Amino acid sequence: MAGGRVGPGTLTSLCVAAIVTMPIAAIVFIALTGASEDMQHIVINVIPRASLQTILLLGFTGLLTAFFGIMTAWLVTSFEFPLRRSLSVALVLPLAIPSYLAAYAFVEFFDFTGPVQAAYRSLFGFKTAREYSFPDIRSLEGAVLVMSAVLYPYVYLTCRSMFLLQGRAAADVAKTLGAGPLKVFARVQVPMARPAIMIGLALVMMETLNDIGAVEHLGVQTLTFSIFSTWLNRGSLAGAAQIACLLLAFIIILLYVEKRARRQQRFASNKTTSIVSGVARVRLQGPKALAAPVFCSLPVLIGFVIPVYVLSGFAMRRLDDFVSARLVDALWNSLMVASAAAFATVILAFILTYSARSERSRIAAIASRVSSLGYGVPGTVLAIGVLIPLAGLDNVVDGFARSTFGISTGLLLSGTGFAIVYAATVRFLTMAEGTIDAGFQKLSPHLDMASRTLGRSSLQTLREVLLPNIHPAVLTAALLVFIETLKELSATILLRPFNFNTLATLVYEDASRGMPQNSAVAALIIILAGLIPVILVSRSLDRAR
Numbered sequence: 030m031a032g033g034r035v036g037p038g039t040l041t042s043l044c045v046a047a048i049v050t051m052p053i054a055a056i057v058f059i060a061l062t063g064a065s066e067d068m069q070h071i072v073i074n075v076i077p078r079a080s081l082q083t084i085l086l087l088g089f090t091g092l093l094t095a096f097f098g099i100m101t102a103w104l105v106t107s108f109e110f111p112l113r114r115s116l117s118v119a120l121v122l123p124l125a126i127p128s129y130l131a132a133y134a135f136v137e138f139f140d141f142t143g144p145v146q147a148a149y150r151s152l153f154g155f156k157t158a159r160e161y162s163f164p165d166i167r168s169l170e171g172a173v174l175v176m177s178a179v180l181y182p183y184v185y186l187t188c189r190s191m192f193l194l195q196g197r198a199a200a201d202v203a204k205t206l207g208a209g210p211l212k213v214f215a216r217v218q219v220p221m222a223r224p225a226i227m228i229g230l231a232l233v234m235m236e237t238l239n240d241i242g243a244v245e246h247l248g249v250q251t252l253t254f255s256i257f258s259t260w261l262n263r264g265s266l267a268g269a270a271q272i273a274c275l276l277l278a279f280i281i282i283l284l285y286v287e288k289r290a291r292r293q294q295r296f297a298s299n300k301t302t303s304i305v306s307g308v309a310r311v312r313l314q315g316p317k318a319l320a321a322p323v324f325c326s327l328p329v330l331i332g333f334v335i336p337v338y339v340l341s342g343f344a345m346r347r348l349d350d351f352v353s354a355r356l357v358d359a360l361w362n363s364l365m366v367a368s369a370a371a372f373a374t375v376i377l378a379f380i381l382t383y384s385a386r387s388e389r390s391r392i393a394a395i396a397s398r399v400s401s402l403g404y405g406v407p408g409t410v411l412a413i414g415v416l417i418p419l420a421g422l423d424n425v426v427d428g429f430a431r432s433t434f435g436i437s438t439g440l441l442l443s444g445t446g447f448a449i450v451y452a453a454t455v456r457f458l459t460m461a462e463g464t465i466d467a468g469f470q471k472l473s474p475h476l477d478m479a480s481r482t483l484g485r486s487s488l489q490t491l492r493e494v495l496l497p498n499i500h501p502a503v504l505t506a507a508l509l510v511f512i513e514t515l516k517e518l519s520a521t522i523l524l525r526p527f528n529f530n531t532l533a534t535l536v537y538e539d540a541s542r543g544m545p546q547n548s549a550v551a552a553l554i555i556i557l558a559g560l561i562p563v564i565l566v567s568r569s570l571d572r573a574r
Contacts, residue, residue: 042384042396045377049400049455052414056277059270059417071259071268076275079255083279086172086244086251087234093177094233095226097328098184103214106192109310110321118567120325121186123179123332125559127516129242130536130552132175133545134336136246137343139166172249176237178332183236184229186566191225192218231283238279239407241519242537252276256409257523266413273410280405337556343549350550355535359551363515363531366446370453371511375503377454378461383491386469397462404459408519411452416524419443419451444526452520457513461506468502469495505565512558 104110105117139145141158155161165171219226244251250258252272260269313321350356381400384393403411419442430438442448476494485494496503518533525534532551539548 036384036390039384039390039393039396041380042393042400045381045458046396046399048377049403049458051418052411052452052455053277053402053406054414055417056270056273056410056414059267059413060274062267068268068271071271075255075259075268075272076252079250079252079272080275082169082249083238083251083253085169086176086249087237089169089173090176090180090237091230091234093173094181094184095230097177097181098229099188099219099222099226101181101325101328102185102188102192103218104321104325106189107214107218107310108321109312110318112322112326113310116322116325116329117189119329119333121182121563121567122329122560124182124566125556125563126179126333126336127242127518127533127555127559128176128179128236128240129246129518129533129540130340130555131179131332131336132172132243132246133536133540133552134339135171135175136166137545138335138339139164139171167246167248169249172244172247174331175243175247176233176240178328180233180236181328181332183232184226187225187229187232188222191222227286231286234283235280235405235407238276238283239409239519241407241409241522242540246540252279253407253409253519256413260413260523266417270413273413276407276410280407284405337553340549340552340556343546344553347546347549350547355530356548356551359530359532359535360554362446362529363533366449366453366521366531367511367514369446369450370457370514371507373450373454374458374461374510375465375507378458378465378506379503381458381462382466382469383495385466401459401462403455404457406456408452408456408517408521409523411456412448412520412523415448415452415455415520416443419448443524446526446529448524449521449531452524453510453514453517456517456520457510460513461510464506464509465499465502468499472498508565509562512562515558516555 101116101120105113105120137143146163149161149163150156153161166174238251238253240251241253241257244254245257252275256269256272256276259265259272312318344350377400381393381397384390385397406414420440423438423440423443426441427438430436472495476498515531516533518537521531522534522537525531530538532555535551536545536548536555539545545552
């Protein structure tokens with residue numbers, strides 16, 4: 030098949046790529062056509078401080094997540110100690126906690142009225158806050174702690190997978206040359222796992238850039254929050270788009286680093302010694318056998334147990350909220366938006382993967398890569414790019430209806446949940462595409478050919494042969510997008526219609542008023558939903574092992 034042949038699937042893939050790139054193109058257009066006085070104010074008063082805060086947050090979060098992610102992955106894959114198997118699963122649990130929920134819980138936990146300062150006052154006999162000093166969780170340091178506590182599993186998962194692939198031959202050879210466990214770890218295992226570490230760190234930094242709820246609650250002015258503030262507080266959409274373009278430059282750098290690391294990882298994995306990966310772990314004895322589970326329990330305690338403890342305590346004192354009208358409405362809205370986003374995303378992802386498989390067109394492959402750009406774009410940036418073209422289309426339709434029929438159609442797209450669905454589809458399309466493509470990769474291309482030689486058409490082959498075999502991958506992709514949309518806050522808070530709340534925005538509104546405890550039940554529902562992909566990841570790791 031010709032690499033440049035343009036078939037129906039390729040044309041459809043190009044349409045999908047256009048849908049994904051339209052918000053990004055809109056942002057660039059708005060930024061270039063914005064008023065020069067907006068740009069001058071932003072360059073002088075906003076960008077220097079916001080850029081510094083963003084770089085510091087990314088740098089220290091990266092260091093902390095790398096430390097805990099690498100060390101815990103090394104311990105559970107290389108050594109045997111009490112509770113190792115349970116902790117290897119528990120270390121993934123903080124992924125179920127959205128960063129904004131962790132921030133709300135940490136503020137309550139470390140606040141003056143929280144259990145930590147209460148115990149501190151009781152221990153040293155203090156009565157008022159003036160009698161002692163205590164680190165403020167509402168700070169850059171607090172933001173680093175919160176982000177690291179819930180995002181280190183990205184590094185842990187990639188490193189754990191790489192350590193399992195490495196086997197033990199290289200480590201055993203180093204030991205025969207007189208190297209101790211720490212020297213083997215530092216000079217053999219970590220260098221071999223460097224591509225996996227870079228991939229995990231790139232994911233951590235992209236999630237950190239996407240956050241808006243946690244940094245706002247903790248008082249850290251990042252570039253992402255500056256977009257939100259410039260748009261809503263200053264009423265400058267062009268200024269927000271100009272900051273968004275700077276943030277996109279950060280994202281492009283991170284995606285480039287991740288792509289290079291992934292290319293190196295494929296090379297490294299072919300050279301590893303996975304044939305001996307089943308060799309027994311080194312059993313720790315004495316104090317080391319106690320220190321290892323304590324160290325591995327620490328990030329689980331901070332990133333999962335504390336947020337769940339705080340939010341569960343609030344929820345138990347508000348059991349009536351389980352049937353409150355505001356929660357039921359927010360839950361219904363969340364389910365509708367998440368279901369629509371999952372359906373739309375899976376359809377588009379299936380089109381991309383099936384077109385690449387059936388037509389093997391170079392153009393379709395390029396369209397697929399272009400469509401993956403949305404994952405790296407923070408929700409706040411996407412919200413700007415989605416709103417402008419949809420509002421323009423609404424105005425065109427409304428103008429036509431007024432001139433032709435004498436009626437006003439109002440905001441059909443930008444003023445409804447459609448805008449949220451659109452943004453979620455663009456952002457999570459890569460996730461669905463990767464999952465479905467993995468399902469297709471397990472099916473030999475000869476299946477398609479055999480079906481065609483038996484007289485089946487392309488549509489019949491798809492319906493009778495391919496779909497029955499990849500439906501688990503399709504369902505998994507839909508589930509992942511559904512849950513991620515359920516947790517999404519950055520785009521939803523900016524695109525939601527008036528008086529329209531999802532579970533995430535309900536929690537955000539209460540936290541903004543200083544009352545996160547009022548929506549603790551909604552927060553627990555989000556966490557319970559987030560546990561589903563965490564369990565899937567843990568089970569897949571066990572099967573891989």
